[in-house]
Amino acid sequence: MKASESKDLKKGARVYWRGDADDSGIITETSWNAVTIAWNNGKVASVHHGDMGEIQLKPTTATAISTIKPSSTESS
Secondary structure (H helix, E strand, C coil): CCHHHHCCCCCCCEEEECCECCCEEEEEEECCCEEEEEECCCCEEEEEHHHCCCEECCCCECCCCCCCCCCCCCCC
């Protein structure tokens, strides 16, 4: 996102690293020069508005859902 978009972020907004739906975080603080993001991996980062180029407001990749085949429960 652009710095101007970053400056408009509000607490509680969800953001995505490089648009990856599996790599998201929540804006926990905002200031005139940066936002603080609590990432879903447990890390917390303060990112300056001008450095938000790889962070997006919407995911561009889908979350992978694995297909699990049920095991046979038939007995002979």
